[in-house]
Structure formats: C-alpha cells, structure tokens
Amino acid sequence: MVGNLLLRGMMVGVLAGLLAFGFAKVFGEPWVEYAIAFEESASHASGAHGEAEEPEIVSRSTQAGAGLFTGLVVYGAAAGGLFALAFAFANGRLGSMSPRSTAALLAALGFVTVVLIPQLKYPANPPAVGSADTIGARTELFFAMLAFSIALMAASVMAARRLAERFGDWNGATAAGLLYLAVVAVMFAALPNIEEIPASFSPAALWNFRMASIGVQAVLWAAVGLGFGAATEYAARSARPPARAAHAAASR
C-alpha cells in the first residue's frame, strides 16, 4: 500500500521535474547566463587572480542542459517520494477530504513550507551573488530554516486537527494558521539577514532570477499535487469497477 504510493509519488515527481525543467530552461536560464557573464567580467576587472583561471570541469552547455535536466528530474523524483510518504500519513486524517483534495492541500502546504517560507527569508541567489567566504554559514542557516519550517508546519497541522475537533474545521484551521504565521514572524525577526549583492548587479536580473526560482518550484509542486491526486483517484476508481457500474445505473 505505502509502496504503491511511494512509487506513484516518484513517477509523478519525475514528470513534475520534466515540467519544471521546461520552465527553468525558458524563464530561469537567461538570468543564470547574465549572472555568469557578470561574474566573469567582475573577475577580469579585478585583475583575474585565481577565479578566472579555474579549469572548467563541466561546460556551460552541459550545466544548462543535461545537468539542469538531471538536477530537476532527480529532485522531482525525491520530492514526489517524500510527498507520497506525507500523503500516506495525511490521507483520511484531515477531516472528511477526498484523496484528491488531500493531495492538493498537501502540495500547497508543502510549497509554503519547503519553498515560500525559507525563500522569503533567504531567497535564491544566482551565481556572482553571495560571497564564497560565507557559503558555510549561509548553507547552515538555509537548512536550519528549512528544518524548522517543516517541523513548524507539522506541528501546526496537528494543532489544526485538535482545534478543528473542538471549534469546527474552518475555525480550527484559521486559528492554527494564525499561530503558524506568528511563529514565522518571530523566526524571521530573530534570524540574521544576509546582504551580499554586488553593487553593480542588475536589480531587475536578480528579481527575475528569484521569481523564476519560485516559479520552478511552483510548477514542480503543483504538478506533484495535482498529478498525484489524479493518479490516486484513477487507481481507486479502476480498483472498484462495480461501484462505478452501480453509480452509472443509479444516475440513469
């Protein structure tokens, strides 16, 4: 049962990764190219010590083609698999929702938790933005934020279930949502800011890159949630053909 869900999640995730690749190629790559050109001209201007001499291990065309493809499809498969595990826990435990609604809600919550909240505090950076000296600290902060965001969302969903039992579905979910936002606000205020954008880097290019980054993730999560929900409904329907026949007979 769980194995089937996991396999379904990973297959839907691969498809979602393909769609995300198409989006990234069209809307993201131009800004990565801009940033790399900026990085190269900046290191030439500073006298070309060290960085410009770095041998190219993987060519730019491979990075923007096969590398991007592999990265997004593998990430998509992993995200789809983790989504399926979360779905196995959530399905039938979030009020009286159909599996398809559960999948859609779960993907929306997953996007907020894994992408939107961490990225509002620590947005995606193109090449050339961010100092090599702080990569250790930035990586720690990013993953700490991610882990905390996931833990907070899990706790909020459990709180929402408890509150819904006592005050009704909408009141309970709204109260838990407000608690969630309050903790996020405190977390945003408490964690340090990172500002390492080179002065001459185009603000429009940075904005477009970050929007493309959120777009790639939005495409991926929407495809996982809607695709998984559709596949689950289809599987359930084809597993119970007599129910469909009875339904068809009743509606005649």
Added chain:
Amino acid sequence: MTNAAFATPTSTHVEPIPVAAILPWAVFAGLMLLLTVYFVGAEEGATSLIGGSFVHEFVHDGRHLLGFPCH
C-alpha cells in the same frame, strides 16, 4: 432514513493507513530520498561526502534555480 436518499454515491470517508504500516517506509525511503535531495542540493558546496567538484558543477544550474545556497 429518508436522508439516505441524499447520501452521495461516492463517500469521501477514507480509511487512514495505520501509522505502524507507514513508519518503516517513512524511515528507510525517507532517508534515501533526503540523501538524494542532499546530493542535488548541497554536496560539494559547504560539505562534501565524496570529494571533488563534479556533482556540484554538473547540477550547478538546477541548484541555483531550486534556491539552494550554491557558492
């Protein structure tokens, strides 16, 4: 009893999978999948398990566009 006539033919009641049946999958598959995310998102950035920089360079663009800190 008359209410039964208004019951929707496809009930939304879903029987949850017992937690005990999910847990082994969640632990082992979850660990493998997180390791996969690590290789796409962070290997050979701030931390490195296998050394070199091929993985980092190969998935470079995807890592930037997925929002991971890359370099």
